[in-house]
Amino acid sequence: xxxxxxxFFCGVSNSxxxxxxxxxxIGGVLLYPSVFEDPSExxxxxxxxxxxxLLVSTDHEGGQLEILPFIPQSPGNLxxxxxxxxxxxxxxxxxxxxxxxxGINMIFAPVLDLKFPETNPxxxxxxxxxxxxxxxxxxxxxxxxxxxxGLLSCAKHFPGHGRTRQDSHxxxxxxxxxxxxxxxxxxxxxxxxxxxxxxIMMAHVIYSKIDEKPASISRRFIDSMLRNELQYDGxxxxxxxxxxxxxxxxxxxxxxxxxxxxRGDMLIISRPxxxxxxxxxxxxxxxxxxxxxxxxxxxxxxxxxxSPAIEDSYGxxxxxxxxxxxxHIEQLRSEQAVLVLPDLTFYSEADVxxxxxxxxxxxxxxxxxxxxxxxxxxxxVSGNVLIIDLLIDASDKEIVAHRKLSENFETVxxxxxxxFLKTYFCDRNYIVTYSLSPIVxxxxxxxxxxxxxxxx
Numbered sequence: 001x002x003x004x005x006x007x008f009f010c011g012v013s014n015s016x017x018x019x020x021x022x023x024x025x026i027g028g029v030l031l032y033p034s035v036f037e038d039p040s041e042x043x044x045x046x047x048x049x050x051x052x053x054l055l056v057s058t059d060h061e062g063g064q065l066e067i068l069p070f071i072p073q074s075p076g077n078l079x080x081x082x083x084x085x086x087x088x089x090x091x092x093x094x095x096x097x098x099x100x101x102x103g104i105n106m107i108f109a110p111v112l113d114l115k116f117p118e119t120n121p122x123x124x125x126x127x128x129x130x131x132x133x134x135x136x137x138x139x140x141x142x143x144x145x146x147x148x149x150g151l152l153s154c155a156k157h158f159p160g161h162g163r164t165r166q167d168s169h170x171x172x173x174x175x176x177x178x179x180x181x182x183x184x185x186x187x188x189x190x191x192x193x194x195x196x197x198x199x200i201m202m203a204h205v206i207y208s209k210i211d212e213k214p215a216s217i218s219r220r221f222i223d224s225m226l227r228n229e230l231q232y233d234g235x236x237x238x239x240x241x242x243x244x245x246x247x248x249x250x251x252x253x254x255x256x257x258x259x260x261x262x263r264g265d266m267l268i269i270s271r272p273x274x275x276x277x278x279x280x281x282x283x284x285x286x287x288x289x290x291x292x293x294x295x296x297x298x299x300x301x302x303x304x305x306x307s308p309a310i311e312d313s314y315g316x317x318x319x320x321x322x323x324x325x326x327x328h329i330e331q332l333r334s335e336q337a338v339l340v341l342p343d344l345t346f347y348s349e350a351d352v353x354x355x356x357x358x359x360x361x362x363x364x365x366x367x368x369x370x371x372x373x374x375x376x377x378x379x380x381v382s383g384n385v386l387i388i389d390l391l392i393d394a395s396d397k398e399i400v401a402h403r404k405l406s407e408n409f410e411t412v413x414x415x416x417x418x419x420f421l422k423t424y425f426c427d428r429n430y431i432v433t434y435s436l437s438p439i440v441x442x443x444x445x446x447x448x449x450x451x452x453x454x455x456x
Contacts, residue, residue: 004282004296006303007260009055009237009268010275015044020272022048024279027266027303028055031104033067038363040442046103047315053307055152057106058099062091064126071098077111078125081134085141088128092142096149103313106152108201110142112188113162122167132187139188143197152306155192157203157239158226159215160185168204168245178209190230198306199235200226202264204245214246217258227263235265235302241278242270252281257291265299321443326422326432332451334386334410337370340378345392353417353436360441364388367445368452378405387411388448391421392436399424412448 006027012018013034021029029049035042049056060067063076072094074080080088092110099107113119114135115127128138139155146153159182166173189200202216215221216238226232241247241255250258256278259267269275285291339361347354364370370388373380381387387409389402399421405411406428413430415421422432431448433440 003300004286004293005279006054007266007282007296007299008275008278009057009266010272011240011268011270012045012272015041015048017272018045018048021275022052024275026054026275027307028057028106030108030268031056031058031067036068036070038366038442039437039439040363040446043314043318043321043439044443044446046313047318049103049310050313050315051310053304053309055106055303055307056104056310057108057154058104059108060095060099061107061109061111061126062095064124068095068098068102071095076125077128077138078115081128081138085138088138088141089145089148092145093149094145096146096151100150101312101314103310103315104151105308105310106154106198107146108154108156109146110139110153110155111157112136112139112155112192113157113160114185114188116162118165119162120164120167120173122169123162123164127162132184136188136191139192140195143192143195152198154199154201154235154237155189155197156201157205158189158200159203159205159207159221160189161203161205164205166245168239169243170245172245172249173203173205173214174208175205176208182207182210186225186230193226193230193232193234197234199237200232201237201239204239204243213258214250216246216264217250217255217262219258219262222259222262222264233302235306236263237266238264238268240268240270242274252278253285253290256282256285260291260295260299263295263298265302317439318443321440324434325440325444327447328422328426329412329429329431329448329451331454332386332410332412332429332448334384334452336383336385337364337368337388337448337452338381338385339364339368339370339372339388339390340375340405341372341390342392343374343376356436356438356441359438360390363438363442363445367442367449370445375401381409385409386448386452388445389413391415391418393418394421403428414444 005025008026009028010021011030013032058067062074074091111126113127115130128135143153163175164173204214204216206214211218211220361372387405413425415432416436419432
């Protein structure tokens with residue numbers, strides 16, 4: 001039954017999350033903003049995804065919701081909606097190319113929700129505007145821009161989130177309009193369907209005059225309206241199941257049965273710990289006959305049809321680092337790590353490494369729970385600690401002082417931009433990084449943490 005786990009899309013915030021998620025045969029991974037805060041984490045994640053056949057997505061819509069810090073900023077959809085659709089095509093093509101080259105193959109965009117006076121800030125300037133025809137035109141330009149970049153798109157949030165006064169992340173969202181009025185909100189989605197949009201995301205919004213259930217688990221909205229009336233045979237995805245508009249009122253069993261019985265395809269799970277709950281419940285429902293395999297088989301076909309294999313990605317950087325960095329370390333026994341930074345280092349005008357030091361501190365604290373001190377503060381250290389000695393440059397006199405560290409403490413010398421220094425530490429624990437970049441130092445600190453735990 002493990003093959004049915006592909007009906008889940010799971011969010012990851014770091015490489016540890018990904019390791020948990022990849023224990024399951026899921027169909028999609030959603031990269032959260034924290035993944036991109038540390039380049040060493042992002043490189044590790046993309047390296048671990050290589051060769052997998054699954055969807056890798058972000059919510060980088062541009063403007064109000066931007067996830068990847070290295071993609072040039074967008075002014076947002078609402079501003080674009082006052083201009084020419086060509087601008088939207090160009091931005092989505094540009095951002096799509098960035099993502100595609102990094103190994104990301106899907107984007108949870110564009111937003112096709114209409115803008116109203118009562119629209120909750122959760123939609124804000126993510127909407128292209130109030131005119132259904134203009135929104136459809138700009139939305140189609142976005143879809144085509146992503147497609148030209150080689151990225152799968154996802155129109156959201158069907159049948160529309162623009163009329164809600166509530167944020168469905170935080171509370172139940174209810175809209176009290178009839179079907180005739182709803183047709184305005186449906187128009188951009190209808191045009192997207194007619195033009196072959198790859199996937200559609202359902203809204204956790206209750207349209208009370210049509211169904212008492214949220215659209216995301218409603219047979220009337222998914223099967224009757226989207227599948228039959230709009231004749232959509234693409235991938236239908238839920239919004240995140242942990243959002244309070246859904247999770248406070250429906251159990252995992254209710255959500256699984258209602259969503260898949262309505263012919264939805266993939267549920268987004270925000271956290272790995274929630275994924276375990278849903279996977280176990282899915283297997284239980286299949287075993288007990290409460291969830292028909294026929295519906296799941298249809299979903300599996302759609303998922304497998306659309307999912308590309310991840311080949312070229314930013315993971316190549318991780319391969320380069322693993323090939324180059326030298327570890328000369330025996331078993332480490334200390335429990336507490338102390339990162340020792342140089343008191344003074346010269347940086348030329350052609351060197352931005354000085355600004356990395358603060359980032360190193362964060363990495364060392366995160367991966368090693370390390371205390372941070374300057375070299376001049378070494379006399380304040382005592383006890384069974386591991387000294388992680390960061391060497392950038394060193395005079396003959398300084399080399400002697402650095403070598404003495406291992407006479408009093410278990411020490412690992414990290415030799416960075418001057419690899420010739422390793423000749424002075426061949427009889428010590430040392431690492432040669434050939435770099436001062438955080439993408440390398442994060443890798444090194446994590447590797448040291450594994451040595452401390454008895455691994456390699």
